[in-house]
C-alpha cells in the first residue's frame with residue numbers, strides 16, 4: 001500500500017468513526033497495551049504507515065512513518081554510528097515509532113549529563129498527525145530550530161493518541177558515544193541520591209544510573225578520554241562490558257527481575273534530589289522478594305515501586321515533593337488513566353485542546369484521562 | 373509589509389478610553405508604575421525591530437505578582453489588550469505595543485529567587501537577564517546553557533517567549549530543552565503552572581506550548597531553569613575557506629565524522645570585515661568564509677576532539693586553521709561573532725536581520741539565492757550563520773531615510789524566507805514570528821494548521837486579548853497576502869510557465 005493510500009484509508013476510518021461517535025483505539029505494535037486506562041474502541045492499526053522517509057546522517061535528522069518498527073529505526077541509525085539519544089523503551093520487538101512518540105517514554109539516558117540529555121520531546125522536531133476531522137496536519141519540521149507558530153509537534157509526545165493519529169515523525173538523532181563504561185558502587189539510597197546529584201553538577205560523562213538494593217550502577221559514555229578520566233576519578237568496580245550492556249537493556253525494557261511482578265508498578269517522577277521516599281508498599285508482602293524495594297533511575301528523578309495502596313495515596317506522596325505518580329502497570333482490574341486530577345485551569349486547557357483536535361472524542365477515550 | 377502589519381500604529385490613542393483604563397489600574401498600582409504621557413511611553417514604542425513602532429495607550433510596570441494579576445483582571449474585564457514586555461531586545465516585534473492596549477513591562481521582576489546547586493536549578497523572576505543566571509551560578513561551577521548573543525540584556529521571560537537559542541545550542545539545546553517549569557497567569561488572571569521541577573509533569577506537555585508562545589498564552593512570573601556543569605575547558609578553531617560552499621560542506625563533514633561541536637558558526641567575508649573593524653577579533657579577512665568550531669569538556673577530551681576536528685576541517689579544504697591558544701583568545705574569537713549585529717549596525721544606517729532555517733545540505737543553494745537577491749534589490753547582505761543548526765542570519769543593509777529602501781529590504785527578506793520554506797526549512801529559527809513574519813506564516817502553514825494555532829491560543833485566552841495580532845495570521849489575512857503575493861510573483865517571474 002502506498003503511504004498516501006494508507007493515510008487515506010485511516011482518514012476514512014476516522015471520518016466514519018467521528019460521524020458515528022465510535023471510539024477508536026489507535027495501536028501500532030501493541031507493545032504498550034498495558035499502559036493507561038482500559039483499552040476501548042475499534043482497533044485502528046497504524047502499521048500500514050511503514051518505512052523510513054528520509055535519513056541523512058549529516059543532517060542528524062531521521063523522518064519515518066509512524067508504523068515503522070523501532071528496531072528498524074535503531075538498526076538503520078546504528079549502521080551509521082548514530083542513535084536515538086533518549087533510548088526509548090521497546091517493551092516488545094513490535095514497538096513502532098508512533099507508539100513510542102505517543103507514549104512519550106524515555107529510557108535510562110534521559111537524565112544524562114551534557115549532549116545526551118533529554119526526553120523524547122526534546123528530540124522531536126516535527127510530525128504529521130491526522131486529527132479527529134481526518135485532516136492531516138503538519139507541525140514542526142526537519143530542522144533543528146523552528147519557532148514558527150506554537151510548538152504543537154512536541155505537544156504530541158506523551159499525548160497517548162488522544163489528539164490524533166501520528167502518521168510521520170522527524171527526530172533529531174545523535175552520534176553513538178564512542179566509549180562506554182559501567183561502574184558499580186555499594187551505597188545506601190540516601191547517599192546514592194546525594195552522590196548522583198553532586199556528580200551531575202560536575203563535568204562527568206554520566207549518561208545513566210540505577211540504584212537498587214544498596215547498589216548504585218552508573219554508566220559513563222562519551223569520548224575515550226572523558227570516560228577514562230571519569231573512571232579514574234569515580235572509582236567503584238567496573239562491570240564487564242557485555243553484562244553491562246544487558247543490564248541497561250533490561251533497565252530500558254523492564255526485563256530486569258525487579259519489573260517481573262504482577263502487582264501494581266508505580267512510577268514516581270520527582271525532583272532528582274528528593275530524599276528517599278517511603279512508598280506505601282505491598283501489604284501482602286511481595287510476590288518476589290525484590291518487590292519491596294525501589295528501583296531508582298535518572299539520578300533520582302524517576303523512582304519505581306510496587307504498591308497496592310489506594311492510588312490517591314501515591315499521587316499525594318509524589319505531589320508532596322513536587323512530582324507526580326502514575327500507575328504504570330498493574331492487574332487488569334486496576335488500570336488507571338495515566339493522568340490523575342489536574343488543577344481546574346489546566347484541566348480546562350486540556351479539555352479545550354482535546355475538543356479542537358478530536359471534537360467527537362473518538363481517540364483512545366479513558367486511556368490518558370478518566371473523563372475523555 | 374502592508375498597512376495591516378503595523379498593528380496599532382495607525383490607531384490613534386483614544387483619550388477617553390485611556391483615562392478610563394488608567395483610572396481603573398490606579399486602584400491597584402501606584403502612580404509611578406503607570407505611564408501614559410507620550411514622553412513617558414515613548415521608550416516603549418518598539419523592541420529590537422525598530423522599523424515597527426506604536427505608542428502604547430498605557431504602560432504598566434508592576435512590582436508584585438498581585439499587581440500583575442490586577443492588571444490582567446482589570447484589562448480582561450474591560451476588554452483591553454495586554455502586551456507583555458521583557459527587555460525589549462526581541463527582533464520580530466513581539467513586544468510591539470498596541471495603541472489600544474496596556475504594555476505590561478516585566479522589568480521590575482528582576483530577582484534571582486534561589487539557586488540550588490545540588491538540584492542544579494535556579495528559580496528566577498522573568499525580568500532577570502539571561503547572563504545574570506550564569507553569573508550567579510558560576511561559584512557552583514554551573515551555568516545556564518542557552519546563550520543568545522543578546523544575553524547581557526535580554527530577559528529570561530523573553531527567552532521563554534521566543535524559545536531563544538545561542539551559539540552553543542547544537543550541543544546544549546535551546547530554551548525549550550533547558551527550562552523545567554514556568555509559572556504564570558492567563559489573561560483572565562488565573563494562576564497556571566507549566567512543567568515541574570521533576571523531569572516531566574502530568575498531562576499534555578504544555579511547557580512546550582508556553583515556550584516559544586511569544587507572550588500570547590500566559591504572562592510568566594517565575595521560571596525554574598536547569599543549570600549544567602561548566603565544562604572544564606574549551607578551545608575554538610577558526611577555519612578559513614576559499615568559498616562559502618566549501619565552508620558549508622565542511623560543516624556536513626564535521627557532523628558526518630560523528631562530532632558535535634559545542635559551537636559551530638559561520639561568517640562570510642562581508643560579515644568578518646564588518647566585525648573586525650569593530651571588535652578586532654583576529655579573523656582571517658582574506659577568507660571567503662570562516663567557521664568557528666568549538667570543543668569543550670575535560671582537557672583530555674578537548675585534546676582528543678580538537679585533533680579530530682582539525683583533521684576533518686583540513687580534509688574539507690580549510691586554507692588555514694587557527695586554534696585559540698588561551699581563554700582570552702577564545703573569548704575574542706567568540707566576541708566577534710557575538711558582536712556581529714552591532715558591528716553591522718556600524719557600517720550601515722540600518723540593518724534587517726533574518727532568521728530562516730534550512731537543512732544544512734541546502735546551505736550552498738540558499739547562499740547563492742541570497743547573492744541573487746542582493747543584485748535584484750541592489751542591497752548588500754553579509755551573512756552570519758548558526759551553521760551547526762542550519763539557522764541563517766543574513767543581515768540586509770539599508771537606509772530607512774532613503775525612499776523605498778525599507779520596502780526593498782522587506783521584499784528581499786520575504787523572498788529569502790519563502791525560499792527557506794521551499795528548501796524544507798522554516799521562516800524563523802529563534803527570533804520568533806511576532807509581527808514581522810506574520811505574512812510568511814501563510815507560506816509555512818496551511819489553513820488547517822493555522823486553525824489549530826488559533827485554537828491553542830483560545831484554549832488559554834478565549835477573547836484573544838493577550839498580545840493579539842502577533843504570530844498567528846488570520847485566514848483572511850493569508851488570503852489577502854496570497855493575492856498580493858501572486859501579483860508580485862507574476863511580475864517577477866512573468867516568463868516562467870505556470871501549470
Ligand SMILES: Cc1cc2nc3c(=O)[nH]c(=O)nc-3n(C[C@H](O)[C@H](O)[C@H](O)COP(=O)(O)OP(=O)(O)OC[C@H]3O[C@@H](n4cnc5c(N)ncnc54)[C@H](O)[C@@H]3O)c2cc1C
Pocket residue numbers: 419420455456457458459460461462463465466467478498519520521522525526527528529530531532533534535536537538539586587588590591592593713714802803839
Ligand atoms: C543584538 C541582538 C542579538 C540577538 N541575538 C540573539 C540570539 O543569538 N539568539 C536568539 O534567540 N535571539 C537573539 N536576539 C533576539 C532577542 O534578544 C531574544 O528574542 C530575547 O529572548 C528577547 O528577550 P527580551 O527580554 O528582550 O524580550 P522582549 O523583546 O521584551 O519580548 C519578546 C517576547 O517575549 C514576550 N515576553 C517578554 N516577557 C514576558 C513575560 N514575562 N511573560 C510573557 N511574555 C513575555 C513579549 O510579549 C514578546 O512577545 C538578539 C537580539 C539582539 C538585539
